[in-house]
Amino acid sequence: MTDKQLLNLIESLVDGDTTPDDHRRLQEALKSNSSARAQLRERIDLESALRTWASEQPTAPVQPPGPRPAWKFRHAAWLSLALAILVLLLVVPQFWNRREVPQQGPLANQPPIEAGATSATHFVGVVRQQPGCVWDVEPVWRAGRFAAGRLALAAGIAELRFDSGTEVILEAPCELAVVSADVARLLHGKVSVNVSELSNGFTLETPEARIVDEGTAYAVALDDATAEVHVFDGSVIWIPQDDAAGAEASPDRIEAGHAKRYLRSQPGRSHGIPFGQRLFVRHLEATLKEDAGDSLLAYDGFENLAGQIRRDRSGFGWAGGWQSARPARGKLAAVIDAPDDVAFGLPRAGRRLLLLATGDDIRRVFEQPLAMQPGNTYYISALIERRSQDTGAGQSLQISLGPGIAGPGRGHRRQQMIAFGISSDGFPFIKSGNTIRETALGIGPDETCLCVVKLVVGEQGLDSFLRVYRMGESIDEFAPSTWTATSATGITGSSVDSIRLTAGDNAAWHVDELKVGATWQSVTALGNSDK
Amino acid sequence: MREFEAGGSFFHWACGVAYNEVRNFVTVQRRNRLQFDADLVELLAEEAEAEAELSEARLSALRECMARLSARQQEILRRCYMGSTTITEVAQGLGRERTALYKQLARLKQKLLDCIRLRLAREGAGR
Numbered sequence: 001m002t003d004k005q006l007l008n009l010i011e012s013l014v015d016g017d018t019t020p021d022d023h024r025r026l027q028e029a030l031k032s033n034s035s036a037r038a039q040l041r042e043r044i045d046l047e048s049a050l051r052t053w054a055s056e057q058p059t060a061p062v063q064p065p066g067p068r069p070a071w072k073f074r075h076a077a078w079l080s081l082a083l084a085i086l087v088l089l090l091v092v093p094q095f096w097n098r099r100e101v102p103q104q105g106p107l108a109n110q111p112p113i114e115a116g117a118t119s120a121t122h123f124v125g126v127v128r129q130q131p132g133c134v135w136d137v138e139p140v141w142r143a144g145r146f147a148a149g150r151l152a153l154a155a156g157i158a159e160l161r162f163d164s165g166t167e168v169i170l171e172a173p174c175e176l177a178v179v180s181a182d183v184a185r186l187l188h189g190k191v192s193v194n195v196s197e198l199s200n201g202f203t204l205e206t207p208e209a210r211i212v213d214e215g216t217a218y219a220v221a222l223d224d225a226t227a228e229v230h231v232f233d234g235s236v237i238w239i240p241q242d243d244a245a246g247a248e249a250s251p252d253r254i255e256a257g258h259a260k261r262y263l264r265s266q267p268g269r270s271h272g273i274p275f276g277q278r279l280f281v282r283h284l285e286a287t288l289k290e291d292a293g294d295s296l297l298a299y300d301g302f303e304n305l306a307g308q309i310r311r312d313r314s315g316f317g318w319a320g321g322w323q324s325a326r327p328a329r330g331k332l333a334a335v336i337d338a339p340d341d342v343a344f345g346l347p348r349a350g351r352r353l354l355l356l357a358t359g360d361d362i363r364r365v366f367e368q369p370l371a372m373q374p375g376n377t378y379y380i381s382a383l384i385e386r387r388s389q390d391t392g393a394g395q396s397l398q399i400s401l402g403p404g405i406a407g408p409g410r411g412h413r414r415q416q417m418i419a420f421g422i423s424s425d426g427f428p429f430i431k432s433g434n435t436i437r438e439t440a441l442g443i444g445p446d447e448t449c450l451c452v453v454k455l456v457v458g459e460q461g462l463d464s465f466l467r468v469y470r471m472g473e474s475i476d477e478f479a480p481s482t483w484t485a486t487s488a489t490g491i492t493g494s495s496v497d498s499i500r501l502t503a504g505d506n507a508a509w510h511v512d513e514l515k516v517g518a519t520w521q522s523v524t525a526l527g528n529s530d531k
Numbered sequence: 532m533r534e535f536e537a538g539g540s541f542f543h544w545a546c547g548v549a550y551n552e553v554r555n556f557v558t559v560q561r562r563n564r565l566q567f568d569a570d571l572v573e574l575l576a577e578e579a580e581a582e583a584e585l586s587e588a589r590l591s592a593l594r595e596c597m598a599r600l601s602a603r604q605q606e607i608l609r610r611c612y613m614g615s616t617t618i619t620e621v622a623q624g625l626g627r628e629r630t631a632l633y634k635q636l637a638r639l640k641q642k643l644l645d646c647i648r649l650r651l652a653r654e655g656a657g658r
Contacts, residue, residue, distance in 0.1 A: 011637070031571055034578075041579055045586045046644055049593040054612035057605075 001029055006036055010043050123147045124181040125162040133158055134172070150177045150187075156337065157352070160184075166202040167194045179205075192219040195234075208267035210239045218254075228273065230259040240267035295522040297378075298366055298499075300514045302335050302354045317367050317516070325363035325500050333360040333501070338512060343383055343448050344475060346513065346526040353512035355387075356397065356503040363402070366516070369495035370401075372417075372462070378455045379479075380499075381515045381523035385448040386422060387508035394506035395424040398431075399451075399514075402500055403493035417496060418464050418487070420453050424504060430466040432490030439468060439484045447471065448510075452524060454479060461489040479520040588654070589647055596646035604639055611636060 009026040012018040018026070029036045123145040133156035139146040146160060153172040160168045164182040174189030185205040195202045195213040204211045204220060206227050211220065216234035220227065229238060231254045238252040238260070252270050254260050260270040298317030314335075324332055333356045338348035356362075370378055380399070388395055400419035419431040426442035428451065443449050450469040455462060465483040469475055499516065503509055515523040567575075579586070597605060610621045611632075622629040 015633075027567055027571060030567075030575070037575060037578060041575070041582060041586075042589070042644070045589045046593070046640060046647070048586075049590040050608060050612045050640075050643075052590060053593060053597060054609045057609045 001025070006039065010040055013040075014043055014047060124178060125160055125164075127158060127160055129156065129158040137175075139178070146178065148178045148180060150175070152176075153189075162202070164200060164202060165195070168192070168204075169194075186220055186222050188222055188224075190219065190221045193217065206264075206267075208241055208264050209262065210241075212237045212239060225264060227262045227264060227267070228259060229254055229262075231256050238262065238267075238270070293522075295519040296515060296517045297368070297370070297522075298516040300364070302352045302512065302514075315514075319365040319367045322362045322364045325361040325502070333357070333362055333503075338510075341448075343471070343512070344450050344469065344526045346383075348512070353383075353510050354501075354514075355508070356501055356511050357387075357508040359503060359505045359507075361500070361502045363498050363500040365498045366496070369497040370516070371495055372457050372493055374457050374459050376457045377518070378496075379452060379515075379517050379520055379523040380420075380455070381450060381452040381513070381517075383448055383450055383510075383512040383526075384422065384443075385510040385512075386426065386443060386445050387510055388506065389445050390506060391425065392506060393424050394504035395426075396502075396504040396507060397421040397509045397511070398500075398502045399511075400431075400500045400502070401455075401496045402498045403496060417493065418453070418455060418462060418490060420451060420464075420466050421502075422509075424507075428466060428468045428484060430464055430485045430487045432462065432464055432487035435488040435490070437466075437485045437487055439466070441468075441484075443468070443470070450475065450524075450526070452520075454483075454520070458489070463487065463489055475524050475526070476520075585651075588651055592647040592650040593643060595650060596643050599646065600639070600642075607632070607635065608639060 006026075006029055009018070009022050009029070012022055013026060030040060123142065125146055126144050127139055127141055127146040128144075134154040136152035136154045137150055139151040139160075140149045141147065152175040153170045155172045157172070158170045160170070160176075160178070162168070162181050162184075166182065168176075168184060169192040170176060171190045171192075174191060175187040176189075176191065177185040177187060179185060182201060183203045183205065185207075187207070191204070193202065193204055193213070194217045202213050204213075206220070206222055209227065211218070211229060214235045214237065216236050217232040218234075218236050219230045219232070221230075222228075229236060233256050235253055235255045238254060240250075240252075240262075250268065252260070259273050261273045262270055296317070298315065300315030300318070302314050322332060333354055335352050336355045338351040338353045340349040342348070370376075380401075382399060384397060386395070386397070398419050398421040401417050403417050417432075421429060422443055423429050423438060426444060427438045427440075428443060428449075429436050429438045430453065431437075448471055452467045452469070454465040454467075456464070464487040466485040466487075467476075467480060468484045499514075501511060501514075513526060517523040597608075600608075607621075607625065610624065611618060618632065619629050622632040625632065627635075
């Protein structure tokens with residue numbers, strides 16, 4: 001196919017004139033030719049940019065309406081094109097954040113609940129949701145942006161990122177009315193609120209009170225009888241509504257690390273309750289960090305995330321969020337609901353984990369590189385479960401540590417210093433340099449295991465040890481003297497700056513409770529994390 | 532589009548960003564009966580994500596290139612891309628034949644593409 005023919009096919013697609021034969025030819029060209037895809041993206045970028053530019057222009061004087069033409073230009077084709085543009089560009093939500101387009105068509109066919117918000121729907125932020133989210137009442141949204149109005153989440157976790165700089169995480173079941181970019185009303189359920197430094201403040205209302213932040217991260221649980229407020233950072237002011245007689249109620253300040261409960265029938269009277277009594281998503285990591293102390297260097301339980309893993313939100317001890325480990329910025333893994341089970345003493349109902357599948361390859365940089373000086377010892381642990389039933393190639397999972405800049409194999413050829421995981425045929429392994437040691441016992445599908453690796457930096461190099469615990473086994477209180485597999489002495493650099501998770505091309509793995517610590521106890525105390 | 536509904540990675544991506552948009556897209560594609568394979572859509576989405584900065588640069592360049600068009604040319608593009616009017620209605624409003632408007636649109640878009648490419652090349656951001 002010549003360039004001219006390809007351009008004509010792309011133009012036909014964009015204009016909505018494509019025939020089935022042209023469509024097939026274009027698809028074949030796009031599948032086999034990266035240059036063709038680049039041309040299509042350029043053309044779609046132009047369409048999208050023109051739409052954006054047009055929506056920014058002031059409206060010209062309206063022409064007197066003439067007779068309506070009997071034959072309408074392929075409206076469905078235009079709509080299809082617009083949506084195709086959205087599909088291609090919505091992978092970059094921040095790109096669309098600046099692109100409000102006039103409301104039209106079937107995308108926003110749900111009427112806003114708030115009175116007055118009818119024809120000129122005002123979008124106030126970006127919504128992100130976990131796979132599997134179920135809405136009883138969907139937000140009024142367009143291009144990933146949501147508008148004022150009532151919404152009800154029946155299952156899953158969703159996050160509203162208000163343009164005001166505030167993030168509100170909804171945990172189902174939850175019902176909320178968005179009033180504006182800086183006001184929302186909780187009607188039922190649990191929300192966590194993070195008011196960023198850039199925000200001018202955020203007010204969360206309940207039917208009986210207003211909660212005003214003072215540079216805050218907090219959570220609220222509202223049921224039929226009570227409202228609970230738990231403050232993680234900063235402080236909030238609980239302002240009850242005036243009573244029926246018009247008497248002014250006294251505001252109540254709640255500081256970080258404290259929680260209070262209010263009867264909805266008496267919102268002016270507070271009752272102190274133990275902080276952390278209720279399991280908010282936001283609270284899990286703070287408790288874990290407090291329990292583990294300084295010896296837990298980095299942790300990610302994959303909480304506080306919705307959908308595709310990307311943002312620098314979950315865990316601690318990291319310099320940033322998860323990124324693709326591939327040079328071309330490939331796809332990223334997804335965060336999903338954990339099963340309603342107990343894994344090595346850790347109840348996981350209502351929590352999240354990482355789904356690493358089909359070639360996902362992600363990397364996260366430590367806040368402080370691990371110094372590879374002789375005498376230092378580090379531990380790494382993770383809960384791992386193979387989800388695929390297949391037994392062919394490409395089913396592996398590998399967790400590896402990468403050297404810092406001064407380490408071996410600088411630049412894009414940097415080598416992993418140590419790796420462990422499960423091979424395609426189900427056998428746990430540990431790899432150091434070019435030597436791989438596999439265990440004798442395999443791990444089957446749907447079997448959750450706890451992998452713990454000990455790294456000892458010696459004068460001669462790096463020694464590593466792998467211990468795999470199967471469900472039902474007790475975790476050793478101290479580092480064991482016998483291991484499931486022991487590596488050969490491997491190379492070491494001056495530091496380790498990142499950890500990398502890699503799934504085989506046909507694999508599906510659950511990864512949870514990823515920990516890097518300086519002591520055995522810091523990475524194996526799973527059952528203590530929710531107390 | 533079975534793959535989308537079966538919980539594949541594209542489905543996860545779509546859910547994480549704007550599931551409603553994608554659902555509508557899928558619906559429209561079904562209606563048109565001309566669908567790209569799911570793996571191609573996923574590939575295009577991944578590559579678009581990787582080129583996010585380039586897309587933004589193109590938008591920025593387009594705004595500058597627009598300033599070089601005449602007021603009349605800008606008005607034609609504005610009407611055609613506002614999304615609330617059909618091409619036929621735009622042609623009638625401008626007192627033009629629909630075919631002639633199509634040709635002029637094609638020329639304008641090619642002119643804009645050339646301008647965008649030139650600007651990106653100067654800035655070293657082109658492909």
